Amino acid sequence: MDATGSRRGITALVEQHYEALYRYGYRLSGSAADAEDLAQEAFCKAQAQLGTLRDPGRAKPWLFSILRNAYLHRARSDRAHRQVPLEAVGDLPDDPPPDVPEFGPEELQRALNELPEGFRTPVILFYFEDMSYRDIAEQMDLPIGTVMSRLARAKTHLRDRLVPAAGVGEVTRGL
Amino acid sequence: MDCNTARLLATFFGRPESELTPEDAAALDAHLATCPKCADLVKFERAFDDRVAQAMLAVPIPAGLKGRLLDGVAAERGAWYRERAYAVLALAACVLLTVGGVIAWQVSTAPVLTREQLVAQADDEIQNPSKRVADVLGSRGIEYAPQRAFDLSQLEVAGTGPLLGREVPVLYFVNGAKNARAKVYVVRKSDFDWTKLPQDGSSVPSVYGHQVAVIRDARRSDVGYVVVFTGPGLELFLEDRSAV
Numbered sequence: 338m339d340a341t342g343s344r345r346g347i348t349a350l351v352e353q354h355y356e357a358l359y360r361y362g363y364r365l366s367g368s369a370a371d372a373e374d375l376a377q378e379a380f381c382k383a384q385a386q387l388g389t390l391r392d393p394g395r396a397k398p399w400l401f402s403i404l405r406n407a408y409l410h411r412a413r414s415d416r417a418h419r420q421v422p423l424e425a426v427g428d429l430p431d432d433p434p435p436d437v438p439e440f441g442p443e444e445l446q447r448a449l450n451e452l453p454e455g456f457r458t459p460v461i462l463f464y465f466e467d468m469s470y471r472d473i474a475e476q477m478d479l480p481i482g483t484v485m486s487r488l489a490r491a492k493t494h495l496r497d498r499l500v501p502a503a504g505v506g507e508v509t510r511g512l
Numbered sequence: 513m514d515c516n517t518a519r520l521l522a523t524f525f526g527r528p529e530s531e532l533t534p535e536d537a538a539a540l541d542a543h544l545a546t547c548p549k550c551a552d553l554v555k556f557e558r559a560f561d562d563r564v565a566q567a568m569l570a571v572p573i574p575a576g577l578k579g580r581l582l583d584g585v586a587a588e589r590g591a592w593y594r595e596r597a598y599a600v601l602a603l604a605a606c607v608l609l610t611v612g613g614v615i616a617w618q619v620s621t622a623p624v625l626t627r628e629q630l631v632a633q634a635d636d637e638i639q640n641p642s643k644r645v646a647d648v649l650g651s652r653g654i655e656y657a658p659q660r661a662f663d664l665s666q667l668e669v670a671g672t673g674p675l676l677g678r679e680v681p682v683l684y685f686v687n688g689a690k691n692a693r694a695k696v697y698v699v700r701k702s703d704f705d706w707t708k709l710p711q712d713g714s715s716v717p718s719v720y721g722h723q724v725a726v727i728r729d730a731r732r733s734d735v736g737y738v739v740v741f742t743g744p745g746l747e748l749f750l751e752d753r754s755a756v
Contacts, residue, residue: 347585347589348585351578351581352578355581356573356577359573359574359577360571363571364568364571373574373577373580373581376581377584380581380584381584381585384588385592436559437556437563439563440563440567441567441570442568442570442571444567445564445567464564464568465565465569469531496560499563499564
């Protein structure tokens with residue numbers, strides 16, 4: 338850790354990315370307290386590993402990756418998370434309602450909380466960060482096809498929860 | 513394009529920055545223009561995506577969050593430096609203790625030098641010059657046996673010394689009466705090819721008054737006693753001068 342460079346570097350990172358990192362942590366964990374803890378842990382780890390950030394332009398995905406690892410580490414020791422099995426194949430509804438009903442951030446969070454982390458993370462990054470499939474695949478260290486598949490399933494789950502009227506016509510369950 | 517393909521592509525077409533290729537996007541657009549059902553479906557999908565994206569970002573940022581995060585990393589940095597400083601101090605203490613211990617051990621185990629020992633050694637060197645020579649040459653696997661024996665009563669020093677960059681046994685003789693000195697390098701052919709030097713024991717005059725001679729070993733053909741000396745002649749440093 339270089340004293341001055343590290344202090345300036347991490348301060349700049351906090352100022353630029355703390356809101357995005359907090360929101361990402363919130364959507365991952367579903368809790369404001371956990372989100373703040375995760376953001377703090379991510380910045381502290383980033384400070385210690387600042388020398389490994391070769392490309393400053395990639396600071397944001399780098400920080401997201403650190404935060405996700407911190408979250409996964411916590412999640413392993415906290416198995417009480419409620420999750421539904423995601424067996425439905427992602428598909429579009431046959432007869433969508435004319436309008437998408439209103440739903441708020443809390444309803445969305447409840448639906449997100451039901452997703453296993455491996456499905457929750459890509460859907461958050463997809464909507465929240467406008468990340469491409471390739472970026473998400475890189476972030477999660479997964480093949481791009483797996484990301485597309487998980488994203489489709491996760492979106493189906495969100496649609497089921499948030500727009501119940503938009504039932505999928507022929508759902509394949511129990512893979 | 514049929515409806516199934518269109519719906520599959522539409523799954524990845526929910527956002528403006530579609531990841532469809534331009535060709536697929538154009539084909540999908542063409543299909544949507546002619547298929548109201550699929551068009552409604554894509555319209556719904558886009559609206560749903562927009563609504564989810566909007567809700568996804570609607571996370572209020574707690575007041576004072578940035579300050580707390582900055583305080584947190586500063587505290588972590590302080591802890592890191594403290595740990596680092598403690599580690600450096602601990603290492604320095606270990607090094608100091610180790611060095612001090614080694615020095616103390618060396619001091620405590622160093623043999624005591626006494627006058628009696630010094631006198632005894634000096635006496636022994638004078639009384640047993642042949643033993644000193646045998647010890648020095650013996651350490652190199654050489655037995656002292658020159659064809660013409662040196663007068664060991666003139667021996668001042670027996671040890672090893674440099675000869676053109678190599679350590680070889682050296683015998684140093686002093687003849688006080690004639691103010692003459694002789695250095696005898698005992699060399700093997702594996703050390704130096706001394707055979708180019710005069711083999712008959714005759715001397716070779718030098719510019720500064722030094723002379724050089726070689727005396728062969730009586731038992732080993734590869735061992736020679738190379739003598740660099742001053743004074744009237746080599747005979748001054750040899751026994752049995754009448755033999756010359």
